[in-house]
Amino acid sequence: MTDPAPKTHAEASRQRKDIVLGEATDEARLIRFVAGPDGAVVPDLARKLPGRGIWVGADRDSVATAAKKGLFSRAAKAKLTAAPDLADQVEALLARRVLDGLGLARKAGGIISGYEKVVAALATGKVAWLIEASDGAEDGRRKILAAARKAATAPRLLGAFNSDELGLALGGENVIHTALLAGRGIDRWTQDVERLSGFRPLSPPEWSVNGRWESERSSAFGDQEDL
Numbered sequence: 001m002t003d004p005a006p007k008t009h010a011e012a013s014r015q016r017k018d019i020v021l022g023e024a025t026d027e028a029r030l031i032r033f034v035a036g037p038d039g040a041v042v043p044d045l046a047r048k049l050p051g052r053g054i055w056v057g058a059d060r061d062s063v064a065t066a067a068k069k070g071l072f073s074r075a076a077k078a079k080l081t082a083a084p085d086l087a088d089q090v091e092a093l094l095a096r097r098v099l100d101g102l103g104l105a106r107k108a109g110g111i112i113s114g115y116e117k118v119v120a121a122l123a124t125g126k127v128a129w130l131i132e133a134s135d136g137a138e139d140g141r142r143k144i145l146a147a148a149r150k151a152a153t154a155p156r157l158l159g160a161f162n163s164d165e166l167g168l169a170l171g172g173e174n175v176i177h178t179a180l181l182a183g184r185g186i187d188r189w190t191q192d193v194e195r196l197s198g199f200r201p202l203s204p205p206e207w208s209v210n211g212r213w214e215s216e217r218s219s220a221f222g223d224q225e226d227l
Contacts (some may be wrong), residue, residue, distance in 0.1 A: 004191065013139035016055040019075045020062045028191050030055045031090055033072065041072045041082040043090050045097055045192075052076065059198030063087040091199035097167040098196055099161065101189040102131070105180055106170050112179040113172060115140060118147075121179045125152035128186050129193075131178040134204050139208070141207070144177055158193060159203030 015024040016032075027047075034051035036042040042049065054075045056066045066072055067082035103112050112121045121127050122144075130148050132141050148155055166175040180186070191204070194198065 011044070014141065016053070018055055018057050018062070019071045020056055020065050025057065027055075028194070029103050031195065035072075035076055035078065035080050039078070039080050039082050041086060043086070043093055043214045044119040045090075045150040045195075046091050057198070058195035060087045060091070062198075063090055074218070087199065091196070094192060094199060095160070097192045098189070099165060101176075101185075101192060102166070102169045102180065103171070105185070105189070107182075108185075110181045110183050110185075111170060112181065113170060113175055113177065115144065115177050118144060118177045118179045121181070122147045122151045122155070126181050127151065127153075127155040127179040129180040129190075130155045130157050130172055131161075131166065131180060132157065132159045132203075133166055133176045134159050136176040140176065156190075157203060159207060160200055162195065 014027050016027055016030055018025045018030060029067070032044045032047045032049075033041050033054045033056060034044050034049045034056075043056075044053070047053070054072055056062050056071075064087050067084070067086045072080045072082050094114070102111065112118055112127075118130070120125075122130070127148075130144070145157075149159075161169075163175050166178060167173050170178065182191075196202070
């Protein structure tokens with residue numbers, strides 16, 4: 001039996017049984033896995049691979065527990081092998097999806113980079129996500145966060161990637177300040193970011209400037225209307 005890939009927002013909101021919790025959970029909060037031809041457990045982040053889907057909470061502890069306790073084999077009713085670093089594999093794949101998504105947004109005109117341009121974009125209230133390089137200077141980040149707090153619609157914050165990673169994704173050099181505009185496709189990208197937050201912080205722990213604003217806007221699966 002093959003699970004169809006979600007095509008609409010309603011389909012993406014379907015519930016699946018989390019094999020760790022044993023409870024029905026929104027697909028948006030889960031990672032789909034399938035059994036590979038060799039019996040290996042394979043992450044299927046795009047939910048497109050053939051085979052019966054096995055669903056696990058989108059966080060490091062859940063994936064590690066499922067692998068350690070043989071829950072994949074139990075769910076599949078067959079002997080499956082889960083790699084010891086399965087959670088690390090999922091994190092790397094999610095990070096790649098998030099960065100690739102930014103590259104696609106740039107091609108579609110949904111990305112603005114550079115301090116002055118980002119500040120101007122924030123003033124319009126159309127910025128969905130403020131993306132700050134994790135290795136950017138504290139002074140510049142402090143100023144741009146101040147501008148974000150004044151926006152009519154405060155954006156969420158992502159600081160999980162350094163300037164080199166952002167530069168490769170966006171085709172630029174020394175990419176420090178970036179704005180992702182609200183628009184088509186933002187829901188799916190946000191879902192990937194929120195799943196990534198189960199495997200790594202969305203911003204460095206040492207970012208202490210107005211931590212309350214950062215934690216509220218960057219919390220995983222926070223209450224937020226569709227953009």
